[in-house]
Amino acid sequence: MALQLMTEKWPGEVAVVTIGATKEEKGTRSHTLKLGGEKSLPCLFREGALPHKTGIAFEIWDTAPLDWPDELTRGYKDVLSDPVRWAEKCVKDYKAQSLCLRLQGAHQDYGNKSPEEEAQLVKKLLKSVGVPLVILGCGDDAKDNLVLPACSEAAKGERCLIGPAAQDNYKTIVASVLADGHNIIAESPIDLNIAKQLNVLISDMGLALERIIMDPTIGALGYGLEYAYSIMERARLAALSGDKTLACPFICFVGQEAWRAKEAKAGTTEQGIIWEALTATALIQAGADLLVMRHPKAIEKVNKYIDNLYGR
Amino acid sequence: MFIIGELINGMYANIGKALKERDKAEIQKCALRQIESGADALDINCGPASKQPLVDMPWLVEVVQEVTDKPLCLDSSRPQVIEAGLKAAKNKTVINSVTADSEKLDIIIPLAKQYSAQLIGITISKKGIPQNRDQRLELAATIVSACVDKEFPVEDLYLDPIVLPVNVAQAQLKDILESIREFKIISEPSPKTTLGLSNVSQGTSARGLINRTFLTMAIAYGLDSAILDPTDKELMEALITAELVLNKNIYCGSYLEAYRKK
Numbered sequence: 001m002a003l004q005l006m007t008e009k010w011p012g013e014v015a016v017v018t019i020g021a022t023k024e025e026k027g028t029r030s031h032t033l034k035l036g037g038e039k040s041l042p043c044l045f046r047e048g049a050l051p052h053k054t055g056i057a058f059e060i061w062d063t064a065p066l067d068w069p070d071e072l073t074r075g076y077k078d079v080l081s082d083p084v085r086w087a088e089k090c091v092k093d094y095k096a097q098s099l100c101l102r103l104q105g106a107h108q109d110y111g112n113k114s115p116e117e118e119a120q121l122v123k124k125l126l127k128s129v130g131v132p133l134v135i136l137g138c139g140d141d142a143k144d145n146l147v148l149p150a151c152s153e154a155a156k157g158e159r160c161l162i163g164p165a166a167q168d169n170y171k172t173i174v175a176s177v178l179a180d181g182h183n184i185i186a187e188s189p190i191d192l193n194i195a196k197q198l199n200v201l202i203s204d205m206g207l208a209l210e211r212i213i214m215d216p217t218i219g220a221l222g223y224g225l226e227y228a229y230s231i232m233e234r235a236r237l238a239a240l241s242g243d244k245t246l247a248c249p250f251i252c253f254v255g256q257e258a259w260r261a262k263e264a265k266a267g268t269t270e271q272g273i274i275w276e277a278l279t280a281t282a283l284i285q286a287g288a289d290l291l292v293m294r295h296p297k298a299i300e301k302v303n304k305y306i307d308n309l310y311g312r
Numbered sequence: 313m314f315i316i317g318e319l320i321n322g323m324y325a326n327i328g329k330a331l332k333e334r335d336k337a338e339i340q341k342c343a344l345r346q347i348e349s350g351a352d353a354l355d356i357n358c359g360p361a362s363k364q365p366l367v368d369m370p371w372l373v374e375v376v377q378e379v380t381d382k383p384l385c386l387d388s389s390r391p392q393v394i395e396a397g398l399k400a401a402k403n404k405t406v407i408n409s410v411t412a413d414s415e416k417l418d419i420i421i422p423l424a425k426q427y428s429a430q431l432i433g434i435t436i437s438k439k440g441i442p443q444n445r446d447q448r449l450e451l452a453a454t455i456v457s458a459c460v461d462k463e464f465p466v467e468d469l470y471l472d473p474i475v476l477p478v479n480v481a482q483a484q485l486k487d488i489l490e491s492i493r494e495f496k497i498i499s500e501p502s503p504k505t506t507l508g509l510s511n512v513s514q515g516t517s518a519r520g521l522i523n524r525t526f527l528t529m530a531i532a533y534g535l536d537s538a539i540l541d542p543t544d545k546e547l548m549e550a551l552i553t554a555e556l557v558l559n560k561n562i563y564c565g566s567y568l569e570a571y572r573k574k
Contacts (some may be wrong), residue, residue, distance in 0.1 A: 122514070191564075192562055193562065193563050193564050194564070195561075196562055196564035196570060197564035197565045197566060197570075200564060200569055200570050200573065201566070203573065204569075209573075219501045234562070235562075238561075238562050242574060243561065243562065243570075243574055244573055244574055245564075245570045245573050246562065
């Protein structure tokens with residue numbers, strides 16, 4: 001007798017969020033990135049549809065990062081101080097399918113760039129590369145509330161993913177994203193109750209739940225990865241059980257966390273790459289939909305892993 | 313919790329009048345008001361005053377499904393009236409109800425199968441209302457075994473222990489709560505449970521409070537569904553909170569609102 005798999009039937013599903021708008025949709029992106037749509041827990045391909053592969057966005061900065069270890073900067077050496085060339089290198093040399101621009105330079109400790117400068121950069125970047133774009137603030141709420149609206153407007157109609165919006169700072173960003181046709185990143189501090197509350201607050205402002213991507217906040221391998229895993233698992237179980245307020249795809253800032261680990265920075269050659277790749281693959285198993293990563297070699301490894309996983 | 317709105321019933325003055333005058337708008341308004349308040353399904357009952365339930369039932373069904381595709385719970389003790397409703401229904405349906413008498417089960421279960429309807433079985437028989445837990449369990453088991461015999465999926469069966477008013481049968485209410493738990497272990501897969509909530513407070517002076525207290529307790533005993541007035545805001549909030557306490561939904565500051573977004 002053939003072995004029969006015991007499969008679960010779920011009443012709910014994760015929303016599909018599309019990043020990037022092509023010419024047909026009045027944008028200028030060469031392609032779009034679809035995330036989410038899961039109808040079962042991660043990797044259970046025989047149980048329910050997992051229609052969209054986990055995406056990876058290359059993280060680039062608007063200013064040369066000062067504290068990135070040599071192993072990480074080696075592949076970007078000649079372009080670190082020029083974000084447009086950095087972006088082009090990711091797309092041309094490393095075949096990036098999407099980019100995540102972190103506007104760290106807007107922070108007063110990192111150059112204090114003005115909203116106008118950042119908006120100009122976003123415009124230039126959108127002209128020079130065709131991939132869908134994620135735009136991140138610098139982490140200072142007051143400054144982000146000036147910079148992100150300017151960048152949102154500069155990218156109007158391109159259906160970017162913009163954030164972060166947090167429980168105590170979401171209104172300005174939501175209003176911009178709503179007006180300019182983008183998606184939003186809703187960030188919560190490894191706290192599912194806050195994640196849910198923030199999604200409710202954002203959708204109360206009129207932004208559809210189908211335009212929210214949740215950042216559950218993660219820790220790298222060895223630094224609380226299992227907390228992130230359990231939060232993501234609980235959220236996904238709720239989503240599949242029919243809770244629409246938690247049925248948003250996840251974005252995970254893998255590069256940022258992995259390269260903070262001392263093992264990644266102080267190890268032998270390639271240990272950082274392995275640290276980043278392993279953190280990423282574990283999060284794919286937790287249900288991550290979009291990974292923001294840094295090292296091209298780590299990204300290459302994880303892309304292979306994803307192709308292998310979804311190719312079965 | 314599968315919430316069945318109870319307000320479309322000819323017994324209520326506004327519906328009785330609308331039914332008599334064929335006032336579609338009044339019925340549809342009542343249907344939409346219940347759905348906006350959180351009803352997952354709508355009970356449809358012509359009421360005791362209807363002189364021609366065989367005509368009234370399908371008319372109500374058609375009028376209601378013009379404005380919603382939610383399941384309709386066809387409420388009559390007469391199989392012919394239920395069948396008239398089933399014939400008219402395009403929405404999913406629930407038959408409300410069948411008793412534990414074999415002559416009723418023999419007619420209603422095949423009807424439910426034929427029309428792919430779910431079924432509410434009430435633990436009552438020709439002999440009357442059971443007076444204790446054992447009698448109630450016996451009637452429940454009779455209904456479940458009839459479903460199994462006739463190959464009706466038990467997970468589509470809701471068992472209703474029949475709630476009696478607190479001022480009539482106060483001593484029985486605890487037993488009724490226990491029965492909700494007992495019904496679940498009659499078979500695997502388990503039958504579901506439901507109850508007509510408002511009956512518990514019939515003729516009392518604090519109806520809302522008694523309704524929501526009893527519902528909260530019944531939910532803790534594992535109740536899957538209830539026939540109730542979803543426009544009773546305090547009742548619905550008690551229901552949502554009870555489910556929250558039982559970890560059926562994830563807490564957030566606006567959990568009442570979050571529930572309504574589901």
